[in-house]
Amino acid sequence: MKMYEYMGKEIFAKFDLPVPKGRMVSSPDEAFQMATEIGGSVVIKAQVLSGKRGKAGGIKFADHPEEARSAAQELFGMVIQGLPVEILLVEEKLQIDRELYLSITIDSAAKMPILIASAQGGMDIEEVAEEYIVKKHIDVELGMQGFIASDVVRRMGIPLNSPQGKELIKIIKTLYQIFTQKDADLVEINPLVISGDKVIAADAKVTIDDEALYRQLDLPRVEERTAAEKAAHELGLTFVELDGDIGVMANGAGITMGTLDTLTYYGGKPANFLDAGGGTGEEGTAKALELILSRNPKSIIINIFGGITRCDDVARAFASVKKNRGMPVPVVIRLVGTNQEAGRAILKEVGIEAYDSMQDAIKKAVALANS
Amino acid sequence: MAIIIDENTNVVVQGLTGKQGLFHTKQMLAYGSKIVAGTSPGKGGTIVEGIPVYDTVRAACESHRVDASVIFIPAAFAKDAALEALEAGIKVVVVVTEHIPVHDEMAVVAYAKRVKATVIGPNTFGIVSSGKCKMGIPPNQFFIPGLVGVVARSGTLTYEIVGNLTAQGIGQSTVVGVGGDRVVGLSFVDVLKQFEQDPETKAVVLIGEIGGNSEEEASLYIKEMTKPVVAYIAGKSAPVGKRMGHAGAIIERGKGTYEGKVKALIEAGARVVELPFEVPEVIKEVLGR
Numbered sequence: 158m159k160m161y162e163y164m165g166k167e168i169f170a171k172f173d174l175p176v177p178k179g180r181m182v183s184s185p186d187e188a189f190q191m192a193t194e195i196g197g198s199v200v201i202k203a204q205v206l207s208g209k210r211g212k213a214g215g216i217k218f219a220d221h222p223e224e225a226r227s228a229a230q231e232l233f234g235m236v237i238q239g240l241p242v243e244i245l246l247v248e249e250k251l252q253i254d255r256e257l258y259l260s261i262t263i264d265s266a267a268k269m270p271i272l273i274a275s276a277q278g279g280m281d282i283e284e285v286a287e288e289y290i291v292k293k294h295i296d297v298e299l300g301m302q303g304f305i306a307s308d309v310v311r312r313m314g315i316p317l318n319s320p321q322g323k324e325l326i327k328i329i330k331t332l333y334q335i336f337t338q339k340d341a342d343l344v345e346i347n348p349l350v351i352s353g354d355k356v357i358a359a360d361a362k363v364t365i366d367d368e369a370l371y372r373q374l375d376l377p378r379v380e381e382r383t384a385a386e387k388a389a390h391e392l393g394l395t396f397v398e399l400d401g402d403i404g405v406m407a408n409g410a411g412i413t414m415g416t417l418d419t420l421t422y423y424g425g426k427p428a429n430f431l432d433a434g435g436g437t438g439e440e441g442t443a444k445a446l447e448l449i450l451s452r453n454p455k456s457i458i459i460n461i462f463g464g465i466t467r468c469d470d471v472a473r474a475f476a477s478v479k480k481n482r483g484m485p486v487p488v489v490i491r492l493v494g495t496n497q498e499a500g501r502a503i504l505k506e507v508g509i510e511a512y513d514s515m516q517d518a519i520k521k522a523v524a525l526a527n528s
Numbered sequence: 529m530a531i532i533i534d535e536n537t538n539v540v541v542q543g544l545t546g547k548q549g550l551f552h553t554k555q556m557l558a559y560g561s562k563i564v565a566g567t568s569p570g571k572g573g574t575i576v577e578g579i580p581v582y583d584t585v586r587a588a589c590e591s592h593r594v595d596a597s598v599i600f601i602p603a604a605f606a607k608d609a610a611l612e613a614l615e616a617g618i619k620v621v622v623v624v625t626e627h628i629p630v631h632d633e634m635a636v637v638a639y640a641k642r643v644k645a646t647v648i649g650p651n652t653f654g655i656v657s658s659g660k661c662k663m664g665i666p667p668n669q670f671f672i673p674g675l676v677g678v679v680a681r682s683g684t685l686t687y688e689i690v691g692n693l694t695a696q697g698i699g700q701s702t703v704v705g706v707g708g709d710r711v712v713g714l715s716f717v718d719v720l721k722q723f724e725q726d727p728e729t730k731a732v733v734l735i736g737e738i739g740g741n742s743e744e745e746a747s748l749y750i751k752e753m754t755k756p757v758v759a760y761i762a763g764k765s766a767p768v769g770k771r772m773g774h775a776g777a778i779i780e781r782g783k784g785t786y787e788g789k790v791k792a793l794i795e796a797g798a799r800v801v802e803l804p805f806e807v808p809e810v811i812k813e814v815l816g817r
Contacts, residue, residue, distance in 0.1 A: 263630060263634070263710060263711065265710040265711055265740050265741070265742075266715075266740075266741055266742070266745055268634060268637045268638075268711050268712075269634055269637075269638065270634070296638065297631075297634050297635055297638045298635075298638050298639070298642065337631060340629055340630075340631050342630065366629050366630045366631065368603065368627045368628060368629045368630065369629035369630070369631065371604065372604070372629070395772075397770050397771075397772065399767065407684070408684055409682060409683050409684025409685060410682060410708060410737075410772055410774045411680070411681065411682020411683060411684060411685030411686070411708075411735070411737060411762050411774070412682070412684040412685040412688055412762075413772070414682075414685070414737060414738075414762035414763040414765075414766060414772050415685050415688065415760075415762045415803075415804045417763075417765045417766070418762060418763070418764045418765050418802075418803070419803055419804070420765075421764070421765040422802060422803060427765065430766075430770075430772055462684045462687055462688050462691070463667070464653075464665065464666055464667035464670075464683075464684065464687050493691070494667060494687075495667055514805075515688065515804070515805065516803070516805055
């Protein structure tokens with residue numbers, strides 16, 4: 158779950174990690190009020206979940222509240238990388254002496270967290286030369302110790318006994334605390350600004366592990382999925398909208414991807430990804446078909462390889478949906494595995510011929526869509 | 529020979545009395561796995577499917593020699609269950625459970641490393657040494673003994689491919705599910721090393737997918753292997769930035785792409801097929817049939 162910058166900064170503030178004075182606003186008037194409260198020059202930032210909003214004009218400056226109001230007005234109308242701007246963050250404008258980079262994320266190859274830091278902040282970290290990037294894997298059993306943070310600061314080229322160096326050590330420790338306590342996938346500060354003796358997080362990118370949301374009940378929820386994708390998830394289905402005209406459903410993420418790949422290979426265009434997982438009953442199956450039909454496909458391919466999932470259960474669910482709600486679009490079903498004979502018999506009764514071969518079933522679905 | 533588990537492996541099922549645990553225990557027994565005990569807090573002292581149930585793993589280990597554990601416990605408690613098995617000295621722990629928080633996974637993997645034990649998964653169908661032992665959930669009928677080692681990230685796709693191999697009389701030595709999550713115990717490279725050492729395995733099928741870099745990491749080792757590797761990578765048609773089911777199946781910041789993986793595998797000398805049903809033909813070729 159990606160969080161907005163202002164949410165990330167609220168978390169930082171709770172942990173005493175320095176952030177600029179400021180607050181989230183949702184109207185030009187509020188922007189005016191906030192700018193007045195802050196006094197002096199402010200920065201007004203579009204709150205959208207994509208990166209590179211600076212280049213898209215999503216960050217503006219104002220020297221007085223009226224300017225802040227009109228800047229806000231302009232920003233509220235914008236669409237950045239397909240996302241409408243509905244919230245802004247109004248903050249004090251920092252005097253920037255230097256920009257650093259600091260993040261902690263998960264290195265899946267190493268199977269542990271990795272801290273990445275650089276004295277070259279403020280730009281895309283992927284464009285910084287290797288020699289300016291400090292990387293440190295964190296042993297989760299050892300955790301973040303003072304000496305680890307100190308050594309990172311040393312490698313960044315910042316004097317350990319300077320006020321900024323000491324602040325930075327503290328921030329590194331705090332950031333790791335946030336990373337672990339909030340079950341984050343990623344915590345990124347770019348730029349981390351040196352302003353006089355102070356070190357302040359000018360930006361905040363915090364992404365929370367979706368699987369840990371059940372135990373992070375204090376955190377606000379940010380919904381990036383479409384309504385359909387969300388509804389599917391609640392029924393134990395994984396649904397992703399795509400651009401094509403052939404509906405797809407299979408049981409298992411890998412085989413669903415394999416079905417999409419095969420479909421594409423034979424010239425078809427998938428309208429969606431839908432992994433029905435194991436053991437989807439009638440309600441789930443009906444919902445799955447509903448979701449697929451909402452994409453207006455010309456044909457549908459259903460690829461079931463029943464291991465734990467019993468083919469006769471699947472067949473019964475489809476037969477029921479066909480009888481009770483009808484299927485306005487041609488459906489090709491491939492059904493193999495546990496209880497497949499019983500399953501195919503049930504489908505035959507409602508006029509569906511089940512395929513044995515995944516290849517043949519997919520070719521048929523493509524042919525139907527193109528006819 | 530097989531790798532990691534065989535006909536002598538004594539298995540404990542953690543969560544044996546739950547719905548999933550019970551169903552799959554019956555299937556594992558039918559396959560011939562030696563399940564010596566089960567655990568279920570509060571149900572110690574009972575017997576289920578002829579298997580003695582204990583309150584904790586240590587209790588089970590007091591009465592039986594346990595070589596491996598398979599875990600059917602919900603995500604919120606899975607870390608505790610895995611650590612419990614590892615702390616009791618069990619050297620192979622198969623975590624079938626899906627949706628485990630990544631921080632929990634890192635903790636389990638770190639501890640397993642410290643006690644020098646093997647974790648398979650999480651989010652895995654498990655492991656089958658065909659004809660000898662099955663730990664996990666794949667359907668029994670598709671696995672027959674043979675010469676091909678299989679290592680995969682996904683479940684049903686593996687059954688599909690293994691099913692195709694079996695249908696053509698090509699059996700398997702061991703089939704290992706490394707799991708679909710970002711942080712897992714055994715990776716492709718760990719399993720490939722074992723297949724390379726296993727006298728029974730003559731060729732390897734690698735079933736990968738987009739996201740992460742385990743295929744790229746595996747490629748570095750494949751270069752040194754004497755045994756042929758045939759790979760299928762799922763997700764060629766997946767759009768960038770969208771998670772395709774598995775927590776680990778997502779292309780982000782230019783990494784984990786289909787093209788990158790295929791390129792690495794081909795450069796390492798692996799044969800990469802474009803469609804899952806092409807695997808048996810290529811296997812026959814590399815086995816010289």
